[in-house]
Amino acid sequence: MMLPGFPDAAPVSGLIGGVLIGLAAAIMLLGAGRIAGVSGIAARAFGLTDSSLPRAGAWAFVIGLPLGALVVTSQTAAPAPAFAGTVPLIIAGLIVGAGTRLGSGCTSGHGVCGMSRLSQRSLVATATFMITGFATVAVMNALGIEVLP
């Protein structure tokens, strides 16, 4: 299905993916009683934050992420997406790692789990990282900086 005015958009697979993400976060909430916030869980798995979440559980969640991706890619013949080069990946990774720790969360914890709960902190965090995300791409485009091949 195509979205009028946006020939490249994939609204149906986007919605299906989103519902699955919501389902995954719901399982974590109702099953384990916890927020499915990837940055926090990853920090916990690697011993980079103090949390009551058992480390084995944090590792199980983190390992599940590529496992789920593998399940999907093994079923489809879509070409592999392009990624940024090593230098931009390192710069971006450092900033994302520091930013998500300082900001206590990322797209999953604040954007999905917190916003759906109308958490004031998550609403502010999500608005903030969306704005700086928009601004970053706009500035990079204006300067002609291309990171993807």
Place this chain on the structure above:
Amino acid sequence: MIRETLVPLISGTIFGAGLTIGGMTDPARVRGFLDLFGDWDPTLAFVMGGAVLVMALAWTVQRRMQRPAFADAFSLPGRNDLTHRLVGGSALFGIGWGIAGLCPGPGFAALAIAPGSAAVFVAAMLAGMLAVRMIEPRG
């Protein structure tokens, strides 16, 4: 052990599948969404909308539960204070997200799609987390 790991494993696996189907593991798709003032791709709004909708339902169920299905108690963030740290950290995160088109979940999921690139991103991300940890031991 199984009780502690099975729920997160199932959740993480469905999460990774959802990220991949939704296009979050494709940096061009993500950066297309962030290119609001250029050639905007609204796909990620559908991802976010679908996820938030399902989770909003889950929160209404959660309010009626005494305890989680497979744990002794809910362990949820209860803070409501807006701090410079929250805003500054989130602002930084958005910049990093915009540069490479990857956030933490898709970074890990992409280990199964483009292992080399994803490993570089994940290693740098963990280094960034470690840096905060070293500056603030209890962060």
